[in-house]
Amino acid sequence: MKTIYSRTIGLTDRDTIFCPGCTHGIIHRIVGEVLEEMDLIENAIGVSAVGCSVFAYDYFNCDMIGAAHGRAPAVATGIKRVHPDSVVFTYQGDGDLASIGTAEIVHAAARGEKITTIFVNNAIYGMTGGQMAPTTLIGQKTTTTPKGRTIEGCGSPIRISEMLSTLECVAFVERVAANSPGNIRRAKVAIKKAFEAQIKGAGFSIVEVLSSCPTNWEMKPEEALKWIESVMMPYYPLGNFRNWKEGV
Amino acid sequence: MTEKLMKGNEALGVAAIIGGCRHYFGYPITPQSELMECMARELDKVGGTFLQAESEVAAISMVYGAAAAGSRVLISSSSPGIALMQEGISYLAAAQLPCVIVNVSRGGPGLGNIQPSQADYYQNTKGGGNGDYRTIVYAPESIQEAADVMIKAFDIADRYRNPVIISADGMLGQMMEPVDLMTPVKEKRMECKSWALTGTRRRREKNIITTLYLNAEELEGKNKELKKKYDLIEKNETRYELYNMKKPVFIVAAYGTMARIVRSAIEILKNEGIEVGLVRPISLWPFPNKAFEGLPDGVKGIAGIEMSMGQMIDDVKIANNGRLPVFFYGRTGGMVPTQVEIAKWLKCVIEGVENN
Numbered sequence: 001m002k003t004i005y006s007r008t009i010g011l012t013d014r015d016t017i018f019c020p021g022c023t024h025g026i027i028h029r030i031v032g033e034v035l036e037e038m039d040l041i042e043n044a045i046g047v048s049a050v051g052c053s054v055f056a057y058d059y060f061n062c063d064m065i066g067a068a069h070g071r072a073p074a075v076a077t078g079i080k081r082v083h084p085d086s087v088v089f090t091y092q093g094d095g096d097l098a099s100i101g102t103a104e105i106v107h108a109a110a111r112g113e114k115i116t117t118i119f120v121n122n123a124i125y126g127m128t129g130g131q132m133a134p135t136t137l138i139g140q141k142t143t144t145t146p147k148g149r150t151i152e153g154c155g156s157p158i159r160i161s162e163m164l165s166t167l168e169c170v171a172f173v174e175r176v177a178a179n180s181p182g183n184i185r186r187a188k189v190a191i192k193k194a195f196e197a198q199i200k201g202a203g204f205s206i207v208e209v210l211s212s213c214p215t216n217w218e219m220k221p222e223e224a225l226k227w228i229e230s231v232m233m234p235y236y237p238l239g240n241f242r243n244w245k246e247g248v
Numbered sequence: 249m250t251e252k253l254m255k256g257n258e259a260l261g262v263a264a265i266i267g268g269c270r271h272y273f274g275y276p277i278t279p280q281s282e283l284m285e286c287m288a289r290e291l292d293k294v295g296g297t298f299l300q301a302e303s304e305v306a307a308i309s310m311v312y313g314a315a316a317a318g319s320r321v322l323i324s325s326s327s328p329g330i331a332l333m334q335e336g337i338s339y340l341a342a343a344q345l346p347c348v349i350v351n352v353s354r355g356g357p358g359l360g361n362i363q364p365s366q367a368d369y370y371q372n373t374k375g376g377g378n379g380d381y382r383t384i385v386y387a388p389e390s391i392q393e394a395a396d397v398m399i400k401a402f403d404i405a406d407r408y409r410n411p412v413i414i415s416a417d418g419m420l421g422q423m424m425e426p427v428d429l430m431t432p433v434k435e436k437r438m439e440c441k442s443w444a445l446t447g448t449r450r451r452r453e454k455n456i457i458t459t460l461y462l463n464a465e466e467l468e469g470k471n472k473e474l475k476k477k478y479d480l481i482e483k484n485e486t487r488y489e490l491y492n493m494k495k496p497v498f499i500v501a502a503y504g505t506m507a508r509i510v511r512s513a514i515e516i517l518k519n520e521g522i523e524v525g526l527v528r529p530i531s532l533w534p535f536p537n538k539a540f541e542g543l544p545d546g547v548k549g550i551a552g553i554e555m556s557m558g559q560m561i562d563d564v565k566i567a568n569n570g571r572l573p574v575f576f577y578g579r580t581g582g583m584v585p586t587q588v589e590i591a592k593w594l595k596c597v598i599e600g601v602e603n604n
Contacts, residue, residue, distance in 0.1 A: 012454075043447040045317070057456050063445040065316050066458040067337050071309035074301070078313020078321070079445060081297045082271060086447045104309070109304035 010035035014058045021221025022053055022213040023178035024120060028059055030188040031091070031118055035062065038195055040087045045051040045079050047072040047094040049101075056091045070101025073108035087198060089116040094135040095125045100239040102134075105164070105206075112169025112203035116194045119160060119206055122213040123232060130216030134158045137235055142216070157235065161208045165241035168237050171203035173241040177210040183238070193243070196208040205231040210236055251426035253435035256391045259427045260350055261286030263398035264322045266429065267350070269295035271321040273310040275303055277329045278362045284324060300311060305331040307448060308336025312393055315345035316457050318444030320402045324350035324452040325589075326418070327368050328359060331376060332579035337411055338377025341474075345407035348398070349383075349413045352421035353528035363416035363582020369559035370416045371517060373533040380471050382478045383534040384408070384485060385505045387415040406441075408481055415532060415557065419505040419584065461595040481534055488536035489528040492518070496525030497546060498598050499572075501564045502553045503529045506585070512587035513594060532560070540567035548601045549573040553590060556580050573601060 007013065010032025018024045035041050041062050050069035057064035067075040072090035080088040096118050097105050104155035108115065124142055125131040131144040135157050139148040149157075165173040172194050176187035187209055194205035210232050214225035221229060254262070261283045264272075272287040292296045293533075304325055314321040325333065330351045336422055340347055353368040355361040372385045384404060388394035395418055405412045417425035448454055461467035502510040507528040514524050525547070527539045540550070549572050552561035558576045565574055577593050579585045 041448070042450045045445045045447055047313070054460060057458055061454060063447055063455045064458075065313070065343075065445055065456070066460055068309060068310070068335055071306065071312075071336075074306040074309035075316070077299070077306075078271070078273065078310035078315070079317045080313075081299060081310075082314050082317035083446060084318040103302050104306050107306065132601035 003100065006080040008032040008036045010041055011059055011228050012061050012062055014177050016059060018052065019215040021212065021224060022052070022191050023211045026120065026184060027120055027187070027209050027211060028056070029137055030184060032060065033128040034188060034191045034195060035060070038192065040195065043085070044087045044089065045083065047079070047088070047090040049090065049096040051093040051096050053093050053096075053120060053125065061129070069139050070096050070099070071104055072101065073113065073117065074094070076106055077111070080113060080115055084114070087116070087195060089118060089153045089195070091118045092120070093126070093207055093244050094121045094123065094133045098134040105160070109164045109170050109204045109206070110167050112171070114198050114201055115204065116198045117206040118191065119208045119210055120211045121160070121236065122211040123157070124213050126216055127212050137231060142207045147167055159236060163204070164206060169203045170172055170206070171197040172205035175208040175210065175236060175238050175241070177228055177233065177238055179210065179225040180214065190240075208240075251428050253424050254427045255282055255424050256394055256420040256422065257282035257352065258286045259391045259395045259429070260324070260398050260414070260416065261290060262429055263395035263459065264348065265290055265294055265296070267399040267402040268320040268403060268543050269322045270294065271314045271319045272296070272298045273301050273307040273314070273321070273323050274325060275301050275307050275329060275461070277326045279354060279421050279480070280324050280326045280350065283350060283352070283421070287322065305335065308333040310344060311347050312336055312339055312343070312498035313343070315340065315347045316343070316445050318441040318446060318599040318600070320406070321347045322350070323347065324352065325599075326351065327353045327356050327365070327371070330371060334376035337382060337383065338379055339459055340411045341377070341381035341383060343457050344409040345411070345457070346402070346409050347411050348401045348405055349411055351413060351415050353415065353417050355580070361582050362418065364555065364584060365580060365582055366417055366504060366506060366555040367557070367559065367580055368389060368415065369532065369556060372413050373535070381474065382481070382533060384410055384412045384481060384534075385415055386412065386487070387532050388420065388530070389504050389507045389528065391420065391427050391571075394420055395427050395429055404485065408477060410477070410481070415504065417505050428604060472492065478491045485531060486536050487530040488528060488532040488539045490539065491526040492523065492529065493544060494523070495546060496523045496544060497548055497592065498601070499527055499547050499550045500524055500545060500553055500594070501527045501529070501550060501560065503532060503560065506553055506555050508518060509585060510590060513590035516587060516591040517594060519596070521597065524594060529560070535563045537567040540564065543572070545573065548576065549575060549597070551575045551594060551597060552576060554578045555584060
């Protein structure tokens with residue numbers, strides 16, 4: 001008998017806290033696989049954030065630290081400056097990265113900090129119970145926008161990948177999605193490229209992953225995956241925004 | 249002995265490097281910018297790293313990362329900047345990460361001004377971060393003492409895995425004094441920090457540094473573990489100086505710049521035949537309670553004198569435990585009282601007590 005599929009050694013065997021149908025688990029898995037396949041587990045130091053990804057330190061099978069809300073890129077900067085030969089990554093959600101941690105992510109990117117950020121965008125605050133995020137779409141109902149988000153009251157959702165790709169010292173930016181087998185495969189390729197950019201010393205790298213939150217979107221898991229494609233993708237188009245190799 | 253005339257901020261920077269500091273993160277603010285500039289210039293020469301952060305909030309988180317990675321790391325700021333760092337300081341204390349923080353304090357509250365002040369006593373010793381935690385706080389009174397305290401601060405921080413704050417008001421930061429930094433210091437052998445994040449390098453299980461404990465019993469246990477450590481620090485690291493304690497009729501409690509001025513006031517009163525002793529806390533936390541327990545017979549009262557509206561006086565009252573009457577004199581907002589002003593006030597208070 002031949003084993004054709006098993007748990008990646010990039011992840012520990014801890015049970016995750018994620019709700020049924022949430023794609024955080026898939027994203028964890030592909031990051032773990034990339035750590036394993038690129039032989040980075042022994043050399044990696046990960047920074048977890050605050051929100052649904054708060055327990056990432058228990059799941060990734062490498063040295064890990066939990067940062068204060070939004071500060072993961074600053075914590076990663078401190079680590080990388082002490083151990084420049086290590087591979088340092090942050091795993092952050094959209095409340096953490098695009099709201100309270102905006103300054104930290106923008107300046108880590110502007111400095112060309114040689115770290116990799118996995119940015120999980122599900123357009124809502126999951127852990128705290130479904131409040132509006134800076135990435136919440138216009139019209140989207142949340143517990144703090146019960147009638148739907150309006151431009152008049154809240155402005156427009158932030159496109160982080162587009163914004164960061166304008167910075168000179170950013171090596172790699174790509175937006176992917178975790179809503180279909182094909183997109184998950186493409187997400188994994190992008191995550192690999194992001195780590196490669198760090199290892200080659202090219203600068204800051206980030207992969208934004210569109211992710212589902214069936215619980216707080218109040219949808220069935222299958223509907224949530226469709227919602228990523230039909231509602232999120234038109235506003236958050238998939239694709240590469242910056243790639244140092246090709247000089248884009 | 250080779251003495252060099254140095255500005256307090258620069259002496260702190262050079263002493264930090266002698267103490268083994270190899271990483272610095274900070275954000276410009278008056279009156280401490282010379283310390284930051286010194287680190288930008290000097291760290292490079294010893295293979296260290298200087299980084300100017302986008303904010304104090306980010307800078308202290310960079311310290312959190314660098315300390316977790318095992319480095320001897322320094323951060324400096326002044327009052328409003330330290331206010332912004334309280335989040336990170338709470339995390340550092342919770343995760344038991346060593347680092348040294350310098351607060352060259354200025355007048356407050358709010359944006360205040362850039363004149364010397366001791367109005368950050370609460371901020372330094374009680375903290376503004378969340379939770380049950382303590383920071384070790386040293387308050388030198390001269391540039392030499394500031395340098396000496398700084399050299400040892402990294403050892404203390406590492407030994408207890410705890411942030412150490414050096415409280416130096418704007419006066420100490422800005423003035424120049426002769427400093428002897430040539431005292432040969434034994435080459436610091438960095439302790440093996442088995443808890444640090446280095447990558448497992450196929451040598452050990454993964455390390456996790458976290459401050460999250462959702463289980464209440466577990467979190468209470470963590471707090472008890474911290475308390476045990478804080479008790480040990482109180483036992484081992486309480487530092488103070490007693491001055492003119494032969495036959496005082498009165499005691500002054502003062503620290504830092506204020507203590508220096510009080511010394512001069514004590515001389516003025518001595519010439520008038522009034523003996524006043526000084527208790528000078530060097531560690532503000534742990535506070536030297538025991539210095540107030542065995543005061544000589546004949547002491548009729550204690551005066552707290554501070555460049556604030558009265559902050560350390562709370563700890564003086566706790567230490568005094570109701571034994572003697574306690575008085576307070578303070579100037580604030582960047583006002584520095586003169587020795588004549590203090591001597592006059594003390595004389596008046598002492599006469600009042602003696603006539604009662």
